[in-house]
Amino acid sequence: MTRLTRRRTPWWVWALLALVILIAAAALGAYVYVRGLFGAAGGAPFTLSVKPGDSLPTVARTLETRHIVKNARVLRYVMDKNGTAGKLKEGLYDLTGRMTVDQVAATLAGPARLPTVNVTVPEGRRIRDMPAIFAKAGFDGAALQGVLKDEALSPYAKGKQPDLEGFVFPDTYSLRPKETPRQIVQTMLERMNREFTPANIALAKAQGLGVREWVILASMVQAEAAGDQEMPIVAGIFLNRLKEGIALGSDPTVAYGLGKNLPELDRSAGDFKKDTPYSTYTRQGLPAGPINSPGKAALQSVLSPVLTMTDGRSALYFVHGLDGKIHVNHDYPAHLRDVARYR
Known part of the structure; x- marks a missing residue:
């Protein structure tokens, strides 16, 4: 019999096979590694700020x-x-x-989110208070003050008052850091103008008021009322007094005309007898212009006032008592009694 001789595989074939396996494993590993670089890195949320000149x-x-x-x-x-x-x-x-x-x-x-600065102008603030508010947020307060004095920017202020008092709306504004003072003021004016809808103008007209008179009265309500719930009551009293020809007698108008804050008024120094275009003690009717920036609640209160007391008589007098309530009367003697009782 002829014995079959088994041929041995040359060593170099095994070496080549091992090399192929190693290369394949390395390629697979490299592929897995590279694909892994495309996955999530696991870092915390981060807001990237890209400035001019930043490269990829x-x-x-x-x-x-x-x-x-x-x-x-x-x-x-x-x-x-x-x-x-x-x-x-x-x-x-x-x-x-x-x-x-x-x-x-x-x-x-995609689109970048533009950086903004939130600035809040509280209701009832005067024009003179606003430069400091915006300066604190990083804007040019002095330049803003100059624009706020440009009464020609509002048709309701133009030629009637020295600035834009009353016609820049108190609100929280999200502004670009690079916005100019004029752009800021225009934004505030446009926000106020949104309140002057045809429907609201018609309601003001029903109370015998034009837009300017509506804002003036709303600014008084803003200064006088202790809260939003009181505003329609105070508005109704002022409207009734206007119709009756009774002086409005509003302390905040005296303070504004004298360039003072309300707590600075001094009756013994004759402040209430000093005549200014804004004093509603020395002059009949509305003051010469708004005395602050009225908010939405104050503006709406003039359009929907409470004109009568619970007994149906017109409300003409009010006093804020130390009991935290507003006391309303139709006649002056009753008003004086409430002043003595609650103040």
């Missing part, structure tokens, strides 16, 4: 440091491939480490 490489390195992306070069590669590398814009981008590189790239290629 700089931004990418920042995002790698913040663990928004795993590798800055991968982000640059994706944006280059998508043709969005040059679309980075000034502004804010809200990002998180749960986003993939593709999602981060898409966010950076």
Whole structure:
């Protein structure tokens, strides 16, 4: 019999096979590693602020440091491939480490969120108070003061008063840091003008008031009422007194005319006898102009006033008592009794 001889596999074949296996394993490992670089980096939420002159490489390195992306070069590669590398814009981008590189790239290629500064102008503040409010928020208070004196910016103030008192709406405004004082004032004027709807103007006319007179009276209500719930009552009393030809007798109008704050009024010094275009003690009717910036509640109270007492008589007098309540009367003797009783 002929014995079959088993041929042995040459060593170099095994070596080649091992090399192939090693190369395949390395390639798979490299593929897995590279694919991993496109995944989420796991960092905390981060708002990226892009300023003029910031480049994509700089931004990418920042995002790698913040663990928004795993590798800055991968982000640059994706944006280059998508043709969005040059679309980075000034502004804010809200990002998180749960986003993939593709999602981060898409966010950076989209619109930026513009940075804003919130400024709150409280109801009842005067024009003279506003420059300091805006200066505290980083705006040019002195320049703003100059614009607020440009009464020609409002048709209701133009030629009738020295500034825009009463016609800039008290509210919270979200403003761009680079907005100019004129842009800021225009925004406030436009917000006030939104209150002057045809329906509201018709309601003011029903009370015998034009837009300007409506705002003047609302500013008085703003200064006199202890809260929103009192405003329709105070508005009704002032409207009744106007119709009856009784002096309005509002202390805040005296303070405004003298350039004082209300607590600074001094009866013994004759403040209430000093005549100014704003004093409603020395002059009949409404003051020469608004005495502050009335809010929405004050404006609405003039349009929907409470004109009568519970017994049906017209309300003509009121006093704020030390008991925290407003006491309303039709006749002066009763008013004096309430003053003595509650003050």
